[in-house]
Amino acid sequence: xxxxxxxxxxxxxxxxxxxxxxxxxxxxxxxxxxxxxxxxxxxxxxxxxxxxxxxxxxxxxxxxxxxxxxxxxxxxxxxxxxxxxxxxxxxxxxxxxxxxxxxxxxxxxxxxxxxxxxxxxxxxxxxxxxxxxxxxxxxxxxxxxxxxxxxxxxxxxxxxxxxxxxxxxxxxxxxxxxxxxxxxxxxxxxxxxxxxxxxxxxxxxxxxxxxxxxxxxxxxxxxxxxxxxxxxxxxxxxxxxxxxxxxxxxxxxxxxxxxxxxxxxxxxxxxxxxxxxxxxxxxxxxxxxxxxxxxxxxxxxxxxxxxxxxxxxxxxxxxxxxxxxxxxxxxxxxxxxxxxxxxxxxxxxxxxxxxxxxxxxxxxxxxxxxxxxxxxxxxxxxxxxxxxxxxxxxxxxxxxxxxxxxxxxxxxxxxxxxxxxxxxxxxxxxxxxxxxxxxxxxxxxxxxxxxxxxxxxxxxxxxxxxxxxxxxxxxxxxxxxxxxxxxxxxxxxxxxxxxxxxxxxxxxxxxxxxxxxxxxxxxxxxxxxxxxxxxxx
Numbered sequence: 128x129x130x131x132x133x134x135x136x137x138x139x140x141x142x143x144x145x146x147x148x149x150x151x152x153x154x155x156x157x158x159x160x161x162x163x164x165x166x167x168x169x170x171x172x173x174x175x176x177x178x179x180x181x182x183x184x185x186x187x188x189x190x191x192x193x194x195x196x197x198x199x200x201x202x203x204x205x206x207x208x209x210x211x212x213x214x215x216x217x218x219x220x221x222x223x224x225x226x227x228x229x230x231x232x233x234x235x236x237x238x239x240x241x242x243x244x245x246x247x248x249x250x251x252x253x254x255x256x257x258x259x260x261x262x263x264x265x266x267x268x269x270x271x272x273x274x275x276x277x278x279x280x281x282x283x284x285x286x287x288x289x290x291x292x293x294x295x296x297x298x299x300x301x302x303x304x305x306x307x308x309x310x311x312x313x314x315x316x317x318x319x320x321x322x323x324x325x326x327x328x329x330x331x332x333x334x335x336x337x338x339x340x341x342x343x344x345x346x347x348x349x350x351x352x353x354x355x356x357x358x359x360x361x362x363x364x365x366x367x368x369x370x371x372x373x374x375x376x377x378x379x380x381x382x383x384x385x386x387x388x389x390x391x392x393x394x395x396x397x398x399x400x401x402x403x404x405x406x407x408x409x410x411x412x413x414x415x416x417x418x419x420x421x422x423x424x425x426x427x428x429x430x431x432x433x434x435x436x437x438x439x440x441x442x443x444x445x446x447x448x449x450x451x452x453x454x455x456x457x458x459x460x461x462x463x464x465x466x467x468x469x470x471x472x473x474x475x476x477x478x479x480x481x482x483x484x485x486x487x488x489x490x491x492x493x494x495x496x497x498x499x500x501x502x503x504x505x506x507x508x509x510x511x512x513x514x515x516x517x518x519x520x521x522x523x524x525x526x527x528x529x530x531x532x533x534x535x536x537x538x539x540x541x542x543x544x545x546x547x548x549x550x551x552x553x554x555x556x557x558x559x560x561x562x563x564x565x566x567x568x569x570x571x572x573x574x575x576x577x578x579x580x581x582x583x584x585x586x587x588x589x590x591x592x593x594x595x596x597x598x599x600x601x602x603x604x605x606x607x608x609x610x611x612x613x614x615x616x617x618x619x620x621x622x623x624x625x626x627x628x629x630x631x632x633x634x635x636x637x638x639x640x641x642x643x644x645x646x647x648x649x650x651x652x653x654x655x656x657x658x659x660x661x662x663x664x
Contacts, residue, residue, distance in 0.1 A: 149283040154332050155274040161328035163290045168314075168321025170298025172232070173197065174403055175306060175314035176253055177385040178396045179239070184246040185389070187515070191382040191507025196250045198503065200258035201496030205265065209489025210349040212265035213482070217273070221266050222329045228259040229322040236315035264492050265485040272481075288414050288469060296407025303400025342563075342625075352599070353486025359597040362478035363487060365536035367494050369430060370471050372529035374495055377437045377467070378502025379522035380444050380460060383510055387444055391515060392453050402457045409461025416462075417469055426538040430470045431530045436463025438526040445519030471495075474538040480546040480635050545636035552631045555658050566623035569659040571616050576648045578612040584648040588617060591645055595619045598633040599626045613650075624660065 150156045180193045211220060235252040238244055275283045305313040344352065357363050380387075388399045421429050436459050443456035471491075479487040510518040576584050585605065592603050600619035608614035621627045646654060 161324040166294035168318035171302035171314035172318035174302035209486035212485030232319035240312035299403030372533040374498035382503035406461035413462035433467030563625035
């Protein structure tokens, strides 16, 4: 299953990380432990799948397709899953999907045990298990704020990061040991059994989240709303660009590592598991250094350092003819991977309010795994054409070029950005009951300003456009009175009355600051707000 990733705000620099605080809450402690066990099984499965494919079909492209088959479902299903996470009860949704994951994993373990595995059914079941995981990613990302109170959210992020990387360090190594000592089917069975703990933990837990005042969004429109929000969220867009520049090239060594072990170093399943374990251990160690590094480097330079570390690791894999060099490359790869991944993840999380968090993080996850999928297939084909060494050297060079190419897109820290609901918009005044699906709705806001402030006012009002469009407007405009200077009207259109009511709940305290910067130009009183709705015959 996928690791739990907190949607909490970034921890303040002056507060030292504490991995103990979240465990005072039984729900977090139980689910964290169950997730750790499940992730160990998942990493055992991942290592065994890659190694099994090298025996079924050692062609570099086919081996790389194992990684692609595990990540492609994220590209296909993460965004719809994000909408489901924002709409439905997250606990029940996770119980159903995790139960299906357990069943599918057990079926393929039986296939491997009876000696019926082929390259085709390995790719098929890898895709199916990946699809189930893809459906749960956004829901897991949105669950953590329900497990711990707000003061402990930042510490929960750190604890989850450590748990994920512990499983990454232990799982592959155990997978290699299990293959050698018990047989190739063992990691597949362990993966299926380990997931039962997740189902049990979710059945035990009782969610106590708040219930929204408005009906849940419909599935189809909810997807469109999430995409529209991302389009007009400048911080999230910058994060996505930096993610593309990093993951497209960093995917190379993840996809090609089994072949490095088998064809260049001349090792077996145990060495492959050890190398993956070193990556995980290095990532755990790197996680403890992140607060110190981030304070000194800032998010952008820390991200660049992580990308540069990946380039060095890939260059070392390219010259790895003996285990020592591969071990050094894995140590560098793990530390630099967690530096980049954590920095990008925080930037995405702090750019999103709660109401669209599942969809926004689903889009980030789609870009993340989409680049891994595309990169895995591409680097497998490149390795077939130019060889393993040159493929790693090309990926390393591309990672360095991407640092410079994406540098202008700055990552976000969440500083001075309060995305909690402000609820400061008054309820619209109406003379009749308006059906929720009636629309479109035209909202006009009339301002009276000093004509001498026109340019400064329009500049401030332009910054308000992104907020209107993010939260529901599909059209926005500004008009000024041709007969009276200083009279300016802002207009925006919303698809339905329900969507406009949702705008009232979506407005954040950060948006309120932008609005107040506009309204300070108002000469007297408050701007006049009028609601028009499409007339029905």
